[in-house]
Amino acid sequence: MSALMNEPVQASDYALLGFSGIQLAIPQREVVSIDLVTDIDTDLAANKRVGSLVKAGRQWSVYALSESFDVLHQIPGQRRFCVSFGSGDDDHSFALVCDQVEAVVLDSVGIVQPLPESIVMPVMPMRHCFRNGNGLVLVSDRLGMQDYLLALDKDNG
Amino acid sequence: MADVSHAGLLKPAADLQIAVPEYQMAEYVVDPDLAPVPLAPQHCRSVLFWQDKIVPLMELAQLAGNDSAGPVESVVVMAYQNQPGAPLRYVGIAVAEPPARIPVDDEQVCDPAEDYADCLRAVTLSCFSHDGQPTTILNLERLGSVDFRKLAVAGHPRLPAFPRDTVRIHLPAWAEQSNTPGLHRTAACEEARAYFHPRPLLRWF
Numbered sequence: 001m002s003a004l005m006n007e008p009v010q011a012s013d014y015a016l017l018g019f020s021g022i023q024l025a026i027p028q029r030e031v032v033s034i035d036l037v038t039d040i041d042t043d044l045a046a047n048k049r050v051g052s053l054v055k056a057g058r059q060w061s062v063y064a065l066s067e068s069f070d071v072l073h074q075i076p077g078q079r080r081f082c083v084s085f086g087s088g089d090d091d092h093s094f095a096l097v098c099d100q101v102e103a104v105v106l107d108s109v110g111i112v113q114p115l116p117e118s119i120v121m122p123v124m125p126m127r128h129c130f131r132n133g134n135g136l137v138l139v140s141d142r143l144g145m146q147d148y149l150l151a152l153d154k155d156n157g
Numbered sequence: 158m159a160d161v162s163h164a165g166l167l168k169p170a171a172d173l174q175i176a177v178p179e180y181q182m183a184e185y186v187v188d189p190d191l192a193p194v195p196l197a198p199q200h201c202r203s204v205l206f207w208q209d210k211i212v213p214l215m216e217l218a219q220l221a222g223n224d225s226a227g228p229v230e231s232v233v234v235m236a237y238q239n240q241p242g243a244p245l246r247y248v249g250i251a252v253a254e255p256p257a258r259i260p261v262d263d264e265q266v267c268d269p270a271e272d273y274a275d276c277l278r279a280v281t282l283s284c285f286s287h288d289g290q291p292t293t294i295l296n297l298e299r300l301g302s303v304d305f306r307k308l309a310v311a312g313h314p315r316l317p318a319f320p321r322d323t324v325r326i327h328l329p330a331w332a333e334q335s336n337t338p339g340l341h342r343t344a345a346c347e348e349a350r351a352y353f354h355p356r357p358l359l360r361w362f
Contacts, residue, residue: 117302118215120306121306131211138195
């Protein structure tokens with residue numbers, strides 16, 4: 001269970017990952033690296049993963065998500081960046097491909113609030129949100145996304 | 158002469174009309190500013206940016222089985238409390254027409270339509286006839302609850318646990334079939350049957 005599920009959001013600096021119209025915020029401190037999608041080894045695609053990022057003997061399973069948070073089996077052309085989470089030393093390390101990445105400081109963009117309880121589903125990796133400009137930002141964290149992606153992998157059998 | 162009060166009449170779809178207390182209607186918003194939420198339930202798959210708030214949007218037509226509903230063009234923002242003194246909560250109801258103000262009195266009480274969706278029965282406080290069409294009174298507190306979200310997502314009827322002195326409901330069809338595997342007519346179902354008598358409408362408005 002992710003800490004996000006139980007505790008109020010306490011981070012103030014977020015990495016904002018944009019893909020297919022989705023804005024997903026994850027605490028900056030949980031981002032290990034940002035690489036180009038050209039660095040992904042797509043020959044290592046398996047199950048729900050579009051490939052792996054291999055650096056210095058460490059490996060991150062790479063996922064591409066759609067606007068509905070379904071996994072995509074190919075990296076869409078507009079995805080340019082690969083954001084990695086976890087040490088790369090274990091099976092739980094992962095990376096997400098996105099169209100853009102930017103840093104946001106919550107004090108400057110608004111107030112994080114819980115997603116309405118009528119919307120929150122157990123499967124959701126996000127429990128909070130805030131408004132950024134004209135869009136909705138969904139707030140998650142590394143553990144929340146990790147649990148979600150692992151569940152998707154298991155779902156595939 | 159019967160007492161008369163006024164209700165807000167909302168039409169989430171051309172063939173679906175519901176009533177809400179006027180005092181709970183905060184604003185009618187045309188061309189609302191919406192944002193989809195991935196992995197959310199089908200009937201509540203977006204949020205509405207309204208004033209400085211992020212408000213869940215309910216598409217009741219989805220619960221009525223109308224999967225072909227088009228894009229949401231207008232919304233009525235509702236305000237409610239879970240209990241007296243509690244902070245105000247907000248929910249948006251997608252509507253196909255502007256809301257109307259209609260008179261209601263206790264003489265109009267009736268049963269919901271036979272084919273009224275079970276999910277919508279679960280958020281029904283009472284029902285009255287308006288223009289010859291059964292019009293249910295919406296329970297906003299229930300609509301915004303986790304229990305209702307679970308019920309709606311489960312996609313199968315289940316006997317709602319209402320306070321017995323405030324709600325009248327019909328048994329869902331499965332409860333009438335004692336031979337349904339795993340589902341038996343329970344004491345709770347029999348209790349629910351006792352609710353089936355008209356309740357005054359004016360308490361809601």
